[in-house]
Amino acid sequence: MNIIHISAECYPVAKVGGLADVVGALPKYQNNSNNRAQVIMPFYDNKFTQNNTFSSVFESELILGEDTYNFNILVLKDKPLDFDIFFVDVPLLLFKDYVYSFDDTSRFLAFQIAALDWLLTWHDFPDVIHCHDHHTGLIPFMLQESYKYEVFRNIPNILTIHNAQYQGWFSHNKVNLIPPFNFNNVGLLDWGGQINPLAAAIKCAWSVTTVSPSYMEELKSNANGLEHLLSAESAKCTGILNGIDWKVWNTETDTYIKKQYTEGSISAGKKANKKYLCDTFNLDIDKPLFAFIGRLVGEKGSDLFPEAFKNSLEKGNANILLLGSGNDAVEAELEKLKAPYKGIYNAFIGYDETLSHIIYAGADFLLMPSRVEPCGLNQMYSLRYGTIPIVRSIGGLKDTVTDIAEKGGFGICHKNTDVLEINEAIDRAVELYKNKTIFNKIRKQIMKIDHSWDASAQEYITLYESIN
Numbered sequence: 350m351n352i353i354h355i356s357a358e359c360y361p362v363a364k365v366g367g368l369a370d371v372v373g374a375l376p377k378y379q380n381n382s383n384n385r386a387q388v389i390m391p392f393y394d395n396k397f398t399q400n401n402t403f404s405s406v407f408e409s410e411l412i413l414g415e416d417t418y419n420f421n422i423l424v425l426k427d428k429p430l431d432f433d434i435f436f437v438d439v440p441l442l443l444f445k446d447y448v449y450s451f452d453d454t455s456r457f458l459a460f461q462i463a464a465l466d467w468l469l470t471w472h473d474f475p476d477v478i479h480c481h482d483h484h485t486g487l488i489p490f491m492l493q494e495s496y497k498y499e500v501f502r503n504i505p506n507i508l509t510i511h512n513a514q515y516q517g518w519f520s521h522n523k524v525n526l527i528p529p530f531n532f533n534n535v536g537l538l539d540w541g542g543q544i545n546p547l548a549a550a551i552k553c554a555w556s557v558t559t560v561s562p563s564y565m566e567e568l569k570s571n572a573n574g575l576e577h578l579l580s581a582e583s584a585k586c587t588g589i590l591n592g593i594d595w596k597v598w599n600t601e602t603d604t605y606i607k608k609q610y611t612e613g614s615i616s617a618g619k620k621a622n623k624k625y626l627c628d629t630f631n632l633d634i635d636k637p638l639f640a641f642i643g644r645l646v647g648e649k650g651s652d653l654f655p656e657a658f659k660n661s662l663e664k665g666n667a668n669i670l671l672l673g674s675g676n677d678a679v680e681a682e683l684e685k686l687k688a689p690y691k692g693i694y695n696a697f698i699g700y701d702e703t704l705s706h707i708i709y710a711g712a713d714f715l716l717m718p719s720r721v722e723p724c725g726l727n728q729m730y731s732l733r734y735g736t737i738p739i740v741r742s743i744g745g746l747k748d749t750v751t752d753i754a755e756k757g758g759f760g761i762c763h764k765n766t767d768v769l770e771i772n773e774a775i776d777r778a779v780e781l782y783k784n785k786t787i788f789n790k791i792r793k794q795i796m797k798i799d800h801s802w803d804a805s806a807q808e809y810i811t812l813y814e815s816i817n
């Protein structure tokens with residue numbers, strides 16, 4: 350089966366968050382003697398594109414409303430990845446030093462049109478087109494409705510929702526940017542009076558998946574306005590839990606971390622990484638180290654961090670280290686905590702892939718008090734690195750972390766995203782840290798939990814076969 354993934358992000362080419370990790374891993378695990386998975390993504394101006402060389406395999410023009418843009422399809426000259434990847438280069442629109450900005454309508458529409466225009470020239474069409482998030486959400490609509498793409502009508506397409514909070518809304522004034530279609534069906538584009546690419550994809554895709562079973566259920570009552578649509582379309586919706594890429598996230602081979610380790614050498618390995626973090630960020634090696642890694646946005650509960658961190662740090666029995674960026678006011682509050690809690694608190698405001706690996710390896714606990722968490726990869730990386738997750742039981746966090754109070758439990762769970770519960774969870778973790786026998790036993794236990802992609806990649810294949 351020939352599978353085409355179309356996405357705005359793909360690790361290691363361009364990563365803003367978990368979408369990149371998934372699209373950078375899933376095709377690797379789908380590629381085998383029966384299946385070939387390939388990726389199409391935009392060509393951005395970033396470190397990866399600056400450090401690699403590309404050649405053009407196709408050149409043409411695309412029409413976006415009244416305007417015409419040149420585009421190229423590029424491939425990598427060397428093959429550093431485990432799957433084929435194609436880059437849509439629309440120099441005037443996509444080639445920027447960022448992935449997302451506040452108005453991406455033309456950029457991502459051009460991307461989607463160029464990708465489909467190029468597919469039209471293929472000798473053998475793909476067996477399935479797999480779209481990810483709203484940036485590719487107009488593809489299922491165009492495949493079904495645009496006259497130009499009529500030859501694709503029988504190709505099954507699926508949409509994976511990694512995050513339903515972002516939907517790519519734009520005004521009906523821009524409807525002429527979409528290649529001509531039967532205007533009687535313009536309603537398929539609409540949700541709440543605007544063009545809503547995510548809603549259009551939910552309506553038109555042959556199948557819709559989310560990245561965990563619990564999130565699929567939760568979306569029916571909390572989907573940023575799409576609740577009724579998701580309930581109505583529930584017959585074609587499934588939750589498939591993300592995996593993690595064990596080729597990248599492996600404590601035995603990870604070249605980013607300061608000391609590699611296995612379950613057998615976990616104590617020495619984690620200690621060396623913790624020491625590096627404590628030396629670098631001026632923290633106390635004798636106290637448990639709590640970490641947060643991620644986007645500082647409401648979904649992650651980050652607006653509660655300043656108060657929650659302050660309360661826990663006041664007790665003087667824990668270190669907190671944060672790596673992330675996002676909301677300006679939250680960033681400023683987090684910076685302010687540095688002076689009063691010098692020696693037990695620090696924050697790196699920014700994005701740093703290497704540091705994130707060292708934190709997963711060196712921290713004792715990882716905080717994830719998310720309000721919304723479609724799957725969450727951080728808790729799975731932390732399990733793999735022997736770092737005990739502290740999570741709010743929601744979405745994928747609920748599906749992957751069991752509280753230590755339950756039989757076989759290995760994490761710390763709380764019900765709500767509020768300051769009190771975050772502080773109580775940290776207190777429980779401080780107590781657990783004191784009991785070294787149980788703490789060490791759990792660290793070894795969690796490293797063995799299998800969240801590799803093998804099973805989930807196969808679940809997607811089974812789904813593609815069922816709609817083919």
Ligand SMILES: Nc1ncnc2c1ncn2[C@@H]1O[C@H](COP(=O)(O)OP(=O)(O)O[C@H]2O[C@H](CO)[C@@H](O)[C@H](O)[C@H]2O)[C@@H](O)[C@H]1O
Pocket residue numbers: 365366367368370371511512560591642643644672673674699700701702705722723724725726727745
């Ligand atoms: N400042 C920083 N520096 C370095 N690395 C950083 C970083 N901030 C974040 N990261 C990394 O980005 C990734 C974040 O992944 P998540 O799945 O937790 O969240 P995200 O909300 O982006 O993804 C969405 O899509 C994914 C994939 O489907 C879902 O798991 C998730 O629930 C959903 O919200 C991890 O690899 C993390 O280490």
